[in-house]
Amino acid sequence: MQISELSDRSGLTVQTIKFYIREGLLPKGSAVSATRSEYDERHLERLRLINALRDIGDLPVAAIQQIIASVDDPSVGLHELFGTTQYAIGPHVERPDDPHWRAAREDVDALVRELGWKVGGGAPARDLLAHSFVALRRLGFPITLTDLRPYVRAATEVAEHELRRVSDDAPRTRTVHSLLVSTVLYEQVLTALHRLAQEDASARRFGA
Amino acid sequence: MQISELSDRSGLTVQTIKFYIREGLLPKGSAVSATRSEYDERHLERLRLINALRDIGDLPVAAIQQIIASVDDPSVGLHELFGTTQYAIGPHVERPDDPHWRAAREDVDALVRELGWKVGGGAPARDLLAHSFVALRRLGFPITLTDLRPYVRAATEVAEHELRRVSDDAPRTRTVHSLLVSTVLYEQVLTALHRLAQEDASARRFGA
DNA sequence: CCGGTTGGATGGCGTTACCATCCATCCGAG
């Protein structure tokens, strides 16, 4: 198909598609002549993935580019892709040379050790959590292990469920998409349900 | 204290503080002369709140401004503040006049009804969830109620715990901060733990 | 043959969250 059809079917403008190609998110079509290239279903599929990661996952184009690079490299295993995704998602907070920060980060590391979780030391989620600890303490709401228990339980159960759902006997493309969907899109599902549940709980506690 | 001390103690530049005052996030100091104003601990506290909402919650300044306006209005009840916060957080997705979208939105509404949740019909989280449904279907990963069950359970338990933790016998300021902290900051805590738990599950399933 | 499409390149735009400057005023140490 031509780029205009790709544009129609994906719902993205031709300009945007060109932009994604320039940024390395989408491979070029196969050149048929100097002014014509042929695109196929894989391009459409790829655009749908990009769109989902941007629209729902709210990922920056640069992060998607990194993820795509791993997706397209067949030597990258599933767990490695997982790491790439987590790292690309960020957030990449500065780690100030500050005692409060170091204490919070140490608390996070201790928690991970205690739970026996196999998590890379450079995982951005560690920093995100530590960052939250610092902010909570600065606001006078110090966080305790008791506070965290329900979160840990919820996170564990959901994550187990998600990883169980990733089929690894399908073609690589399918498996990889499945993994990305589990991590990026279902994170939003969890967030949305969390917010809805909060509103319900708030209504029952404070509602008129 | 003067603005320079406020700047030092909050870690924000004088320019940024001026900017927040202009945007209505921070009340002016009480004018002592034409070129001097006095700030107090409440200003500092407010800056810490703003900083947490931006840094951790990643909220746009405009959203914080709306939240602050509710916080400062004593006639706004806690549940109402909750609604304001949810609405300010967004995301405000367009709702295309599209059968897929309408079907997804109807699925969400049915789910909320079935769970008996008291949630406003205009809650952005409904749209966020519906949006996710659409994207998942477009990618060929249709979502089922079975998939959702663990998420609903996790969200419910965490939300219950959070709302239980909001003390409503403290001064309004404290209670209100507590509510905001529960909704905005603990959402990030949940997300971070979710990611860590996923990495652990991935390591055990796919790791070398 | 000619209107319309494409690849490829380049420049512009709208938003967001500030930062930098400037000016007139003012404070306060000496």
Next chain:
DNA sequence: CTCGGATGGATGGTAACGCCATCCAACCGG
């Protein structure tokens, strides 16, 4: 009393981001 430095208030600039608009030469297809 004076002068360096801080302040309030206003205005303009900036950097990143994710596109969109335009242009050109080449090309296709009716």
